[in-house]
Amino acid sequence: MTDTAVIALSRSAPEGRRIAGEIGADFIEYSPDAFRSAFAHYRRIVALMSAGIAVRQIAPLLAGKWRDPAVVVVGPDLRHAVPILGGHHGGNDLARDLAALGIEPVITTATEAHGRESVEAIARRSRCEVVNRTSTRAVNASMLDADLPLYTITGPGIVIAGPGVSLLVREGEYVVGVGCRKGVDAGEVLAALREGLREAQVRPDEVLVYATTAKKRGEAGLREAVEALGGNLVFLDDRTVNAVPGTAPSRAALIGLAGVAEPCALVLSKRRELVLEKRIYGSVTVAVAR
Helix, strand or coil: EEEEEEEEEHHHHHHHHHHHHHHHCEECCCCCCHHHHHHHHCCCCEEEECHHHHHHHHHHHHCCCCCCEEEEEEEECEEEEEEECCHHHHHHHHHEEEEEEEEEECCCCCCHHHCCCHHHHHHHHEEEECCCCCCCHHHHHCCCCCCCCCCCCCCCCCCCCCCCCCCCCEECCEEEEEEEECCCCHHHHHHHHHHHHHHHHHCCEEEEEEEEHHCCCCCHHHHHHHCCCCCCEEEEEEHHHHHCCCCCCCCCHHCCCCCCCHHHHCCCCCCCCCCEEEEECCEEEEEEEC
């Protein structure tokens, strides 16, 4: 199985199979469940059909721009490829790939339409992930008017970014939320993180970021432990942490938070799925989400 599928109506099946073969994709003949199945298994989808059919089929399946696959509609005449979903998340690139088959890409995202690169495209080119995803709207809008600076910090270091600054870090599948008592030493935090990762069956190089509350900004032991694992530590404000529903009861209520480890892991994760509910290791609490 590849990461791309071509879905075509039966009358367009020969053309659909040809397109799939040319771009190295899987072919799926259209059925009422074709899009539902493709949404669960593919990152990119070419819909060889009218845009109306594709839109009606994908509308009930939409979960969010960071979770949905990219969808590109190609008309039955094979003239145009129009990204209707996830343009910044692979759709524009897929439409451009189809240009090699004589199908003209129609790009409608504002940044690319004006010849500028989006935050998501920069992240993909740099093999990074956008940590604070809500920032991309403001940053992409600003890119339409001016060339924005791009800073590279190889570390070790600490980055404090405002809501209008996109923070990019290396690719990773998991987010580790961590809480700790005041004054905890680096050795105890490091041992707790390693044990949590072991229980979750996650390698340090699979971690996107480690996240905690901004109230722990002064904990040197926490910073040193994450640095020892080669990770990036992100501090989250109270509103962001408390916006995550359904986490387990926590002593963090004493400092005005619904929790620390679980909400910090979930809020930055891609799938909002806990693979390790919070574990308490002495003075340190760890949770892992994907």
